[in-house]
C-alpha cells in the first residue's frame with residue numbers, strides 16, 4: 001500500500017498543475033474513495049471545476065457498504081454530478097464508465113452542435129487525491145499502456161490524449177488533488193483507510209477509533225472475525241481491552257507472552273483496509289456537511 005506524505009511544496013505544485021490542466025478539458029472525472037467520499041474530496045474542487053461537466057467515481061466501492069454507496073450516489077447526483085460506484089480494478093466496467101462519460105458530455109456536444117461545431121471530442125481529465133485509484137482507473141478504461149504513473153505532484157506532464165472512443169479523449173496523466181488537511185476528522189479517516197500517513201495518531205489509537213466506530217455502526221463484524229463474545233464499548237480504554245482479546249486470539253504476543261496490542265492494532269487496520277472485516281463505509285451523506293462518522 002502506498003502512503004503519501006504531503007509537504008507545502010507538493011500542494012503548491014499540485015495546485016498549479018491542476019489549474020493548468022483543467023483549462024484543457026471540458027470534463028473532470030473526480031475519483032473519491034467510496035468509504036470516505038467526504039474526506040477524500042478536495043476542498044477546492046468545486047471552484048476548480050466550475051463550468052466543466054462533472055463525473056464522480058465512488059471508487060473502491062467493493063470495500064464500502066452498498067447502502068452507503070447508493071446514498072452517496074444520490075447525494076452527489078443532487079448536486080448535478082454524474083455518479084458511478086466502481087471497483088476500478090475490474091475491466092468489465094469500462095462500458096458503464098464510458099456510458100456515464102457520454103451522458104455527462106451530452107450538454108457540451110449539444111452546445112457545440114448549436115454553434116455549428118461538429119466532431120470535436122469531449123476532453124476529460126481524471127483527478128483525485130493520492131491512492132484513490134486514479135492510475136488503476138485510467139489503466140482499466142484506456143488499456144494497460146495508458147497511465148504511466150510518476151504519480152507525484154509536480155512531475156513533468158506529457159499532456160498526451162488517450163482516445164477512449166469517437167467522442168471522448170482523456171488526458172493521460174491524472175490530476176493530483178490534495179485533501180482538506182486542516183480538518184482532523186479528514187486526517188483520521190484518511191489515516192484509517194491507509195491513504196495518507198498521519199502523525200496525529202498512532203496505530204493503536206487509530207484501531208481504537210475504528211473499534212468504537214464499528215461498535216456503533218457495524219455491530220458483529222469484529223465478533224465474527226475474531227471469535228469474540230458480543231461486546232459493547234464506549235471508551236478508548238474499553239476498545240483497548242477488545243484489542244487485547246484480539247491479540248490473544250490471533251497470537252499477537254510480545255516476548256514475555258503478554259498481549260501485543262500494537263501488533264493487534266496493525267492487524268485490525270489491515271483487515272479493515274483490505275475488506276476482510278466486511279464492506280464498511282466510514283461516512284454517511286446525511287452527516288457529511290460538517291461532521292463525519294468516526295469522531
Ligand code: G4P
Pocket residue numbers: 001002059060061062063086087088089128129130131132133134135136137151
Ligand atoms: P492513485 O493512482 O490514485 O494513486 O492510485 P492507484 O491506482 O495506484 O491505486 C492505489 C491502490 O488502490 C492500489 O493498491 C490499487 O490496486 C487499489 N485500487 C484501485 N482501485 C481499487 C478499487 O476499486 N477497489 C479496490 N479494492 N482497490 C483498488 P495497492 O495496494 O497500492 O497495490 P496492489 O496491491 O494493487 O498492487
